[in-house]
Each structure stands twice: as structure tokens, then as C-alpha cells.
Amino acid sequence: MIKSLTLSCLFVGALAAQEVPLVADAPEVKAPLSNTEIYSSVVRIECSTQVYDYQSPWAAGRFGGGIGTGFLVGKNKFLTNAHVVSNARRIIINKRGSDIKHNAKILHIAHDCDLALLEVEDFSAFEGLPYLKIADDVPKLESEVKAVGYPVGGNRLSVTRGVVSRIDFRPYAHSQIDMHLVVQVDAAINPGNSGGPVLQGEEVVGVAFQGLTQADNTGFMIPVPVIERFMKDIDDGTYDKYVDLGANHFPLFNPAMKHALGLPVNSPGVFISDVTPQGACDGVLQRGDVLLEIDGNVIDNAGNIQVAGEQVLMHEVVERKFAGDQVELTFIRDGKKQKQAITLVPFEASRIFAVSYDVKPRYYFKAGFLFQPLDFNLMRVYKLSNPAVRNFYQNYVREGIFNERKDLVVLTNIFEDEMTSNLSGFTGKIVKSVNDTDIVSLKQFHEIMEADDLPEFTVIRFEGTKKPLVLASSELQGAHERVGKRLGITQPANL
Amino acid sequence: MKFYLLSLSAVFALFLVSCNEQAAEPQEKPNGFVRINATLQGYNVVQPWDRTPPTTRRGLGAVLENGQIITSSEMVANNVYLEIESADGIKKEAAQVVVIDREANLALITPTRDKQEESFIDELNPIALSELLTPGTKVETWQLESNGQPTVTHTTVNMVDILATYGGGKGFFSYLLKGSLQSSSNSYTLPVLANGKLAGILTSYDSDEQLSEVVASSVIESFLADAKDGEYDGFPSLGIGGTSIKDQAFRDWLDLGEEDGGVYVTTVLESSAAKEAGIEVGDVILALDGKTLDRKGYYDDDQYGKLSWTHLVRGQKKVGESVSLTVNREGEKKEISAVLKKAPPKLIPNEYREQGPKFYVKGGVIFQQLTKKYLQAYGKDWASRAPLNLLDLHLQPENYREKMDEAVLLTMVIPSQITVGYEQVVNCFVENVNGVEIRKVADLEQGFAQPKEGIHTIQLSEAPYTIYLDAAACEQVDQALLEQGLPALKRIYE
Known part of the structure; x- marks a missing residue:
């Protein structure tokens, strides 16, 4: 299992100890940077998160947080991992050796390659710190690197050393589906190292981002080509995502x-x-x-x-x-x-297979029934096992289902009520049609269900199931109020 | 957890004494029980030409008035050798299966009388079938000690129900007995007697609940009647799948009356009795042969109270007889008569038949018929763990009927120089071979008989969708496989 390293630390270490402790007075100075100087540009990132609960999507979800690392790459530009600042409510950057908490925000976030660029509200405290240079290419196999960051085990900066063990094309754990170049190193990379620089000399050859739970001495970093691509992509002010051959x-x-x-x-x-x-x-x-x-x-x-x-x-x-x-x-x-x-074009439909972050889950609650669009998060949270659902999910892109159906609307829960008490066998299935109109999106489904002129019976058919769900339309409102009140649902839909 | 093993060995001397007294007195001839010893071998799921290591199973059978022996199908299915043994263990004779019905879990066997006309069972006292029992009736479950003496356990019929005791998932009239049984060594299939007559065959015992399931005499009677003319038709089937309808809005939508019950039809099997009678998905079966069905699909049996509607077909009718149905279709009542048939073959049969799984080998590429057994090889969670394309076929066979009569699957590629690059091709349905549509395993033979320009072209349901094999090299590889010990390159039967 690959797991993201969520604690991260920001220290830029210069290469070997410098004989001349020349204090850099500006990032432009060409003289070699001392370790202290480099480490001073590695910052600790504290992120408070709010993770939505797909099982009660109307609720605020779970509050939590984590520590990661970032480093200065330009004027008020801190590079880190996307997973360090995903689902963030508040981001704070700590400068090395200072207890001042600097409020920060996300400039760009790329979940498909697990990179993000942050800025602080007030950069003045960081003025004069060196900007770490991204190296020109992937480091050579067996060459020595060091990882700098704020991993578990203490509050202060940590530096670990190792060599480049492998250069490979592997999945990125953050989104689960994207595969890019990764470099494996045997330097200890632990939770908290995430987003921290991996250095060769004073140059950044990678961003530490994930480890392997079943193996020792394996850490992974995002190598230069991926970092460069991200930086170049956001040059025009927006992140356009990776493109796919298809x-x-x-x-x-x-x-x-x-x-x-x-x-x-x-x-x-x-x-x-x-x-x-x-x-x-x-x-x-x-x-x-x-x-x-x-x-x-x-x-x-x-x-x-x-x-x-x-x-x-x-x-x-x-x-x-x-x-x-x-x-x-x-x-x-x-x-x-x-x-x-x-x-080449980015392919939005295939994001159904990726973990989604930062987005309040879409849902539609009606009369004791909870409907949600199918995506990776939903599959995982509800452990949807119905083969018809899994088939649709698997073939969503390959067979072009996304062309006709923007969403696959799943009935994820039926809450107990006098109206729903005799209903079983419908949860975890994909809505095929309502009153013989094929359902193509959550929004359209919502429109149909909320129409003033519903027929006497609302007949919902599901994929892979012959028996329809039949509701007496006149009873919907009563049940909606009863169950909504019991569950404390103030917002019945997020479309 | 179900327990199928029941002990033969005597443990309680007290039992023995009391039984001795009971059994010794009224009978001149010994009781009509025989031991059955079966050596069973299934088939390897991955390599269908291989049989699994042999296992032996010991159980009991009852000699009937027709001179044949009744036992469970489980006892003899996939046997490679069968013998009967006298109760005292002194005489042994080879035996063979006359008829087997896996759904009802019954089998009729007979001594192999090729070499000698006579059999020791001729000397036994045949057992007559009992009338049907009602709950509360006292019954005796018989086991045999190694010295031939019976051990009898007295229990009562706790309830009657329509149960699927084994495999097929079809319900048959059964008794549930409450009471503890000895349960240790090898003993399948125990006769259950009531007043000296055969009330049924005990097929399973749950030691936690102390409940035994017994296939009732009425099922045995139908089985025997069917087998009598030498041509076994099997139990009749309507060929529908349905669900109960308790939900009020659904009932209102169907326009059902308050007093109506019924079964909502969700499946009508191809070429089934129901299909031929014009029953449609969405119909509600309100009554069968005048018996009204309640909201859960039960009818009121005169003698036994609530029983599943399926008993009105499988328990009360024969193949060829008709059943009258009262059906609600879109609010209108219709009377439909259906001539009952044997259940149409499933697209994915539960098991291969006695001959073994159908397979075909070409160039080291293994093709097999998909069976439920194959899916079950994916383990306890096969229903979620088996490959999705196979599960889809299993759950929605009606979507595939047009394309196939049997699901022909590429199950494995034996690595050889001609299958380089195909190692990961597995669990694809075979659609076409050299232009010949593959509807069943037997079609492969015809397809592979006509390679084009020395190349076999095989079209599959999954990526890469088409694979090619060098025809001449295939023959060499197959020849080598035979030399390396593959017993045959195909097993095809009708």
C-alpha cells in the first residue's frame, strides 16, 4: 500500500556544510547557499481540514488536521503536496525557528499530480530567504539525496540522507488513478515529510510525497519533470490538468x-x-x-x-x-x-475514478431517500458491490456512458419512515428512469422529482433490477418533512 | 453452519440395548437398510481434465419395494466407484446410479448385476413409503453400528417447509426435525422412519440448532413415479422468478385489491412453461389452480397451512400437466393456463453434469463452459470477487441469451512459444472462431477446423478482443501437451 505522507516539513538544506557562512542577502546571490540558508526556506505547514461525510452529505463533516512541509520557490510561492492542503479550512505556515503563524492560502492545487502552490497573506517575514532552485532533470540512479522536512518524531526540522534507488512510473496515492514518473529513494521519508524538498546540492530534485507501508527504506518523491510541468501549466494563471491519450x-x-x-x-x-x-x-x-x-x-x-x-x-x-x-x-x-x-485534451469524465477533494459532495435528499452521483468516493464510502453498479462504473468511460449520462445517480440510503418501511432491495443501485424518463444527471433527476405535476405514482426504475420503486406522489412531502426533521436536514440538495 | 456428517459409530451402549429390543422382535428379515460407500472425485476448476483427489463418503440407503435403493444425490454425485454393503459389513457389491436429481437431492441406485444375478439386498425387507406427516409426529432417524445393529434416534417433526436442501436452490417439501444426533464420522443420508415406513431422507443436520432437514416421502414418491418408465423428466417448473409485494404504494400502482396477495413476476425464463403461456415480467400471479397467494407468496395448504406457492407446481404436478393461473396484468385479471415443463437449462448451470465440465484445448489455450462452480472457485465472496463480466452474465443471463446457448470462456493460456504475449488473457467470452459463431463449446471444434491461411482467429469479449494462433504450431503444442500427460484435448457432449 502506498500512503501519503501527510506531515511535512520545510527546510532547505544546502549541500555539505559550508566553510564560509555567507549569509545570503538576496535570492539572486550566486554564491553557494549554506545549509542554514537552504533550510530557512523550508517551512512547516499546518493545515486544518474539514472532510465531508458522504453518508450524511448535508452535515458539516469531520474536522481534523495535519502537518506537512513546503518550500519557497519564488516570491511568495511555497510549493508543497496537494494532499497536505486538501480539504483545507485554514492553512498556517511556520518559518523555521519562529513561532509566528502566517496565514496562507492555496494559489494552485493539482490533485492529479499531488502538487500545490501556496502564498502567505504577508510575505514580509520571508523576504530575503533564498528561493530553492528546481534541478534540470531526474537525478541519476544511486546518486545521493537528502530529504528535508518536518516529519513525525519531533517539532523541529529533520534531514535524512539516502540514494536514488529506482526511477519508475507509478500510481500517485493521492488521487488513486493518476500515474506519473516517481523516484524512489532510500532516505527515511515519513509522515510529515510530505511536500518537503529532496535535495542534491542546493537544487531540488524532488518533492517527498509518499511511502510504502509494506517495505522499509522506500520513500517516493515527485521528480523534476512533474514539478516543472505543474509550474509551467499554472504559468497562465490556471491549472489545466494532465492530458490523456485516451x-x-x-x-x-x-x-x-x-x-x-x-x-x-x-x-x-x-x-x-x-x-x-x-x-x-x-x-x-x-x-x-x-x-x-x-x-x-x-x-x-x-x-x-x-x-x-x-x-x-x-x-x-x-x-x-x-x-x-x-x-x-x-x-x-x-x-x-x-x-x-x-x-491532447484533459479528460474530465475519467475523474469519476479519482478521489475527489475540496468539493462538497453533491446529493439529493427526498422523502427519506438519499440520492448521490457515483464516483470514487461514493464507491469507497458505501462499499458499493452490486455488479450492475460496478459494471457501469468500470465502463463509464470505456463505453462512452458519460456521453449520455453526466451522472450515474445512486440511491445510497433509505431512511426509516412509515412510507419507506416496506421497501428493500433498492439501495446501492443506479437510477435508470423516473416515470419512464431516463435519468442523465442529478440535476435533471432533481427537476423531475420536484416538479409540481408529478403523476399519482412516481415510478423509479433501477439498473439491473426488474421491480420498480413506486411511491405515492402525494405522500412524498409528508415523509420528506418527517424524515428531514428527524435527521436535521436543513439543505435537502446540493446539486 | 450445516453439518452433513453423521456418525456411524456406536457410543452409547444404552441406546444400543434399547434399540436391540425394539428392532429384534417384529421382523423376520433384516431391515431394508444398506450402507453405501462412494468414492467421489470432482473436477479441477482450472484444469478441467484433472480430477480432484478422491474422497470417500459413507452413508445409508433404503431398499424400496421396487428393489432399488434410495439415497441422496449428494451421496453419489461425481462418484467414480460405488458399492453397497450389508448392514453388518460382511457383504459388499458394486452398485450403479439409476437416476439422480440434484435439485431434489435424491438418487436411486441398484446393485450392478452383470456378473451375478443375485444380490444380498434381495434378502432384505423392503421399506414402504410413509404417508405425509404432520408437525408433532414422532419419527426415528436410523443409523447403523459397525456390527450391523441400528441406532435409532427418536425426534419429532418440528415443522414442514419448502426447502432447498442442496445445490439447486429449488424448494421441495421437507420436514425439520428437532433433536440432537450423534455427529462425528462419515455418514451421509440417513433414513427417517415413521411407524416402520420411510418418512424421508435426512440430508443435513445443524448441530448448533439441533435441526435436521429431511426430504419428505412425497418428493421421493414423485421421483420414483417419474423414474419408473426409465425416462426421467425431472420436476416440473413454471420458469418464473418473482418477489413478494408488501409495499402499499406498489400495490396501489399495480391496482391490486386489498384482499389480493400475489407474486410480482421479475423474470420469465426463455423457453419455460411461463414464457410459452404468455406470462410477462410485471404480471402479478394472484392464484394457482384456484389457491390464492398472499402478499408473501404463500398459499393456504389444507393440511399444512402456509406454504410457498412453488409447492403447488413442484410438489403437486408432473411435467406435461397444466396449471391454471390467475394473473393481474395492468389492473386486469386474466386466466392463463400453462403446460409445465422441466426447468429450462440455465445459461450458467450450477454444476457440470456427471460427464464433467465441458472443455476444449487449442494450442494450449483452454476454453471451458462457465458454470456456477467455476464462479464459486473465487472463494466464499465469489459473488463480489469473481470477474465482473462473468458476474454480469450470471445475474442477467437474459441479456446474453441471443448470443449463446452456453457461456464459452477462455479460462487459461498454457504458456508456450505460440502463446507469447497472451499470458494475461483470461476470463473472456469467446464469440467467434475463424468466422464461426460460438454459441456452445461444441462449436469450437467446427471453428478451429477451418483456419484461414494457417492462422486461427479468435474473437473475445474483452481486450485485446482478437487473438491469433498459428494453426500448424497449435497442433504441435497440443500433441506435446498430450505427451506430457494431458488425457484429452476436449470434453464435449450434448
């Missing part, structure tokens, strides 16, 4: 498969098995194509390309691009080689 591939090792596709035995390329409807490749690639090259990089039969002598997944090309950028694909269809450029 195509799945199958390795093309089998000689008979190659033969059948008209390829020589030693041909490179992968077999395209699925193209996401309305994704970047929709209309360009199709199932059965063999993808040979991406932006001129030859794709091997497993889906890897060579970048600077390293074997990386072909997605790495897309990883470094932005919304609106183009990628050139070379592929074979019906034995003919083709070349076509696609324009």
Missing part, C-alpha cells in the same frame, strides 16, 4: 498476431485495443490499429520508448505535454502506414 494498448509479442496484422516478426508497435470515445485519439485511432511511433519515438512491443537512453512508457511523451498540444502518431491500419497528429 487509448489502451495490448502488447504485441505474438508472432501469429503480427503475421495476421501483416507485420514482419521484428516489427515494433503495440496493438490498440480500446479508444476512449471523445478522447484525444477518438476518430484517429481505432481498435485493431498498430501504433508504431509517438512523436517520432519508436514504440516497442511492450509499449515502451527510449528517452535519453532510458526505457520509459510511451505515455511519458504525453505526460510532458499540455492541453492543446499536439502529438504525432504513426500507426498501421489494414497494412498501410499512416501518420496523424492529435490534439
